[in-house]
Amino acid sequence: MPEIYRILVVDDHKMFLEGITSILNQEEHLEIIGIAYNGKQALNILKEQTPDLIITDIEMPGLNGISFVKAVRSFDTTIKILAISSHQSSATIHQSIKAGVNGYILKNSGKVTLLKAIAEICSGHRFFPQSVQAILNNSIFKKDNSNQNIILSNREKEILKLIAREYSTQEIADTLCISKNTIETHRKNLMRKTEAKNMIGLVKYAIKTDLI
Amino acid sequence: MPEIYRILVVDDHKMFLEGITSILNQEEHLEIIGIAYNGKQALNILKEQTPDLIITDIEMPGLNGISFVKAVRSFDTTIKILAISSHQSSATIHQSIKAGVNGYILKNSGKVTLLKAIAEICSGHRFFPQSVQAILNNSIFKKDNSNQNIILSNREKEILKLIAREYSTQEIADTLCISKNTIETHRKNLMRKTEAKNMIGLVKYAIKTDLI
DNA sequence: TTAAAATTCACGGAAAACGGTGATAAATGG
């Protein structure tokens, strides 16, 4: 591990970006080698330079944080990645971990947590503070509310998206050129899987899991 | 106007708070007299101290920014208030203006915009940058998509919330102890007002406008 | 005070959703 950690910061909120760089610049052993306002910009920077650590926001326009992390991991598995997010949804945290982040902290944590996260991650450990673990734990216990085991097929996702666009069963059948009965079967399976009581529940699920 | 502006900063994201104070502290004519993590804390500080300017986030847990601004305006109309938000929804901006903010900037604007906003507001002007005005303009032209003229009554909001909780018309009637027919009338009025095709559209509206 | 809006209620018919059951063929995965 180097004496000085070279860091790339990615966040679409310019003000947050300036704030965080202002904090990091006060630390002698941390060097900001670049900033980017979105995943695409960050990938361009990574073509030229290789930081020790990437600090990235998760919710960003264009190429979002999770896709960005996946993209980075597709060509480099050694760069450390710390996700900073205001997203408290366990689905997002899980997705981030699956994508390959080394740590995940919330934006409402402070400077101390940030610096601790950087230190931990740069020395090879993972960093998921109590606050983040609590969210994951809750989601595990609340199996009824946000079950992670739900796996929807592509067809089901496709139909769910149309339902969310206020299409009726008949209209979906016409759109996909299949029987209305088939759509009804898919609809029933979707309700069973997501434990939704009706279409409203389905759409809320779709929104919650960022399907739409 | 004083030589030195006394500022109270309110934001639930500790990291953002530290970032912004770090930026403001570099300015000699700005003095941070307090920070708060939510509206309630901020109101407590205001019992003891009176800043020239309040910089507040809009989306906060507990007492949210808009309610906080309204609360402040109920006992003080002279304190300047600058809203900093990542919310790009025109509804939120309108609500903030209605609540009585003197300016509204987005979190993806930079230090320069922030300082300009502070200067403008403290000298008695309002500050709504191009980016914010663009959102408002778009929403006016996009009357079909996000009509600002929709005004739902309290009863309608109440019923919409229950709809969003997957309650059927009958269940809502039982909950509110009124006729099923009445609920149907409300439902029809809601659909007409929001131009929703069905319950799905209603719930999406509710989510979009942060009703639920 | 008077007009407008909000809240309440009713009836009837067409359309859609909901629930259960059963079944076939193709694709997938261990």
Place this chain on the structure above:
DNA sequence: CCATTTATCACCGTTTTCCGTGAATTTTAA
């Protein structure tokens, strides 16, 4: 290769939504 999942389709009965129309009472605002 074989079990599972996926995707397709059908039927039937009940419930709910959706749509139109009409109306009375209370509350609110000009």
